[in-house]
Amino acid sequence: MRTIKGPGIFLAQFAGDAAPFNSLDSIADWAAGLGYKGIQIPSWDGRLFDLRLAAESKTYAQEVTGKLAAKGLAVTELSTHLQGQLVAVHPAYDAQFDAFADPAVRGNPAARQAWAVEQMRLAAQASANLGLTAHASFSGALAWPYVYPWPQRPAGLIEEAFAELGRRWRPILDAFEDAGVDVCFELHPGEDLHDGVTFERFLGAVDDHPRANILFDPSHFVLQQLDYLAFIDHYHTRIRAFHVKDAEFRPNGKSGVYGGYQGWVDRPGRFRSLGDGQVDFKAIFSKLTAYDYAGWAVLEWECALKHPEDGAREGATFIRDHIIRVTQHAFDDFAASGVDDDLNRRLLGL
Template structure:
């Protein structure tokens, strides 16, 4: 068994215009002061990293890594969540997702997709230059708007959508394979890969590609009422990244999983800071240790109530307290006896 690494923190939700949240160095110093040991870096914000430069220049990548290490931390992963989303966008969402792309590409879906694909390739190169082996992202979505279909979906629609999704991602997965990096899809509502079944459908379309891996985030499964512990039993071999994010689901006589178009504060299902929700992290950390998860426990702050700085401070300790230092011996070793084949055969009654 292996001990989960951590605590780490995803920097995306903490970036801002004021110190210490306005550049990579000050963010890392702040994170280290709270007890974090690693940072997951969003690649769409130049205050953290220039993704293209990190891909094309090993010298620059070493400089970025040096900044982080001088602050007493390591880089856990790079993230391309926003760029991955743009690999597949249904036209109904074009204007909403245009904000994820450079201004010059807005209103041009084909150019936006081309840019996103190149960004993912930069992500593979940059990860390799930084010595990283896992890379979180989103799958994007072509058919999410039909997840609760009315009118009914025409026969063959789902298969056609996943065929196209796989067609777009297969070359990217091959590129990640060339660079020795696992691409970790965060299974998430709004993406076409939003639960175990959709992930399996995608895997089939990409011929069980070895780099089509997973970022495990139990909060999304609480909101879907999916068994997030058994999920680990099913997919542990593919889980290469882990977000520690809490959630709660409190159904009422007025709303349930769909949330009634309410704000996050007023939804039945809502995200919370670690320890404030309903996720059983003791079971999760035990499962991950049992299955030799060799990655990082990275806090992602998304809470509709608690201040992010308080969530971060509490989150570092929360993760540290849940990491299990795995044992290197069995508890009953003290009662063991020396053995040989003769003893074994006598015990089972084969030799006298």
């Protein structure tokens, strides 16, 4: 077993135009000051990071890692959640997702997808140049408008959606294979990969590609009412990244899983700051440790109520206190009687 690395923090929800959140130097100082040991970098945010330069210049990548190391920080993963989303977009969402893309390709779905694929290839090489082994992303979605089977779905619709998703992602996964980096899909509502069954469908479409893996985020499973602890038992060999995010689900006489189109404060299922929700993190950290999870525990702050800076400050301590420093010997070693082959045979009546 290995001790989980952390605490880390995903910077996407904190980056902004005001100091200290508007440059990698200053936001890294802020994170280190709170006690974080790693940062997950949103690769689309030019205020913090130049993805193309990191892919094309090992010198730049080494400058980034060196600068962070001097502050006591490491890069946990790069994130391409926005770019990965654009690998597969159903036309119903064209207008909403257009803002995720470079302005030059907006309004042109084919050009936007090609741009997204190139971004993913850059992310593979940039991750390698940074010395990373895992990468965080979304799968995108073609079938999501049909998630509820009414009207009745025509035969073969979902099969074709996943076949096409596989065709789009296979060359990207191959690029990550060449780079020696795992793609860790965050299983998330709005993505075709949103639970274990859909992840298995995708694996079937990409021939169980070794680089197709999981970013485990229990908060999304609370909102779906999926057993997130049993999920770890099923898929621990594919879990290569971990977002530590809390959530709660409090159904009532008026609204349940679907939320009634309400805002986040009023939805029965909503995200919360660490320790304010219902997720059993003690059990999660225990299971991941027992299964020898080798990656980072990274805070993703999303809360309908609490200020983000308070959530970040509390989150560092919360994660640190949940990380289990693994033992190097069994608790009952004091009573060990040593190795005696003759004794073992006598005890077995042999």
